Amino acid sequence: MINYPFLEKGATVGVTAPSSGVPSELHDVLKTACNRMEEKGYKVIIRETTWKQDKAKSAHAKERADEFNRMMLDENIHIIIPPWGGELLIETLEYIDFNNLQNKWVLGYSDISMLLLSITLKTGLATAHGTNLVDLREEYSDETTAMWESVLSTKKGESIIQHSSKKYQKEWQHDKPTPCVFHLTEQTNWKSALNNLVKIQGYLLGGCIDVIRHLVGTPYGDVQNFKENYIKGQPIIWFLENCELSTTDLRRSLVQMKLAGWFENCSGIMFGRSPANTPVNNYTVEDVYKELSEEIQIPIIYDIDCGHVPPQITFINGAYAEIQLENGRGTVIQHFR
Incomplete structure (x- = not known):
């Protein structure tokens, strides 16, 4: 049986970088994206790896995995959305605590999709392949992108329909x-x-x-x-x-x-x-x-x-x-x- 998380209004978004973090020259882009989320009624918690980027990764693999694991166990965080993808998420997999993943959404794509697929294959926990955080930074999203909230707010036993973009x-x-x-x-x-x-x-x-x-x-x-x-x-x-x-x-x-x-x-x-x-x-x-x-x-x-x-x-x-x-x-x- 598949376990489906549920996104509630006013949920707290955890931002961590299990692949690439955001270099200093783009910190304003990240801050803008987080501000937009707060304007939509979400709370945002940003952890340390998100602000760092060197040698094609945000931090050492174990540090990235540990931060993700802590976010998964934190009852005050309801959904995890990395800033974007990257290159070397594969390094973290051996340190991810798959036995203690809580029933919360992880949303992203690109290099993050490796983590998403691994979670679903190993645990039966549904994961969300879609927009990343920085692409939610402007005043509004197009109809296709904006569906992420409706999809993640679908209850177990219910259905959701989406259409191809125009x-x-x-x-x-x-x-x-x-x-x-x-x-x-x-x-x-x-x-x-x-x-x-x-x-x-x-x-x-x-x-x-x-x-x-x-x-x-x-x-x-x-x-x-x-x-x-x-x-x-x-x-x-x-x-x-x-x-x-x-x-x-x-x-x-x-x-x-x-x-x-x-x-x-x-x-x-x-x-x-x-x-x-x-x-x-x-x-x-x-x-x-x-x-x-x-x-x-x-x-x-x-x-x-x-x-x-x-x-x-x-x-x-x-x-x-x-x-x-x-x-x-x-x-x-x-x-x-």
Whole structure:
């Protein structure tokens, strides 16, 4: 059985940096994001690692993990939202106290998705793949991003529906700040490797493939154990996004996941829009999707609202989902059961 946390109004947000912290020149950005959260009625507690960044990490791995563990045990903190992702979260996993995780949300993406997926696979505690804290710093959020509160305030036994965005952001324009942090200029169009109409159901698992692929073969990536002990053999839908991989590196990663059994009893795979997917010798990402779909005989949906090309739908690791793609528009219904 999956355990679903619940976000209450006036909750206290714990901010810690299990991957990268915020360098001094960007402290004002972090402070602005925290102020916005307080304006929305939340209380905010920021711990030490958040303010530090050196050698591609906020602190030594054990210090990062210990701070996260203390936040998880702190009854006065109700949800944990790191400032953003980073590079070396994997160093912390051996120090995370998975046996004493409390029933509270952890929200984030990018390198944080490695922690999210590990928690859900090892414990059956649902985790939230969506916006990070610094992207909540402006006056308001777009409709897609803003759904994070509604999704995390869904009670066990209830359902929540989200729709694909109307437009997405092609590139950052930090020199042109607006009341909404994202500059949404491009028409969103979800696609499929084979069909225009796709309907799939299953339990959601996923994250940034650049990092979660490194869980294969470790105690933190035991998908089979999760299937047997938490969802009783029900099908899985994978949501994946590529931050920096070329098409051949993406292909290698997907084949490794397939050989490790991650795609057994999988009803479908969804891929987010990507700033990468660099073709190699005329080998395109569409080729990757088509080959994988044919090999494992499941639908593949791509260019969805997930990952490093915002905005993002809030996907819950461990939720049972019904996904529909029709004429470029996507619908995601998540059941907290």
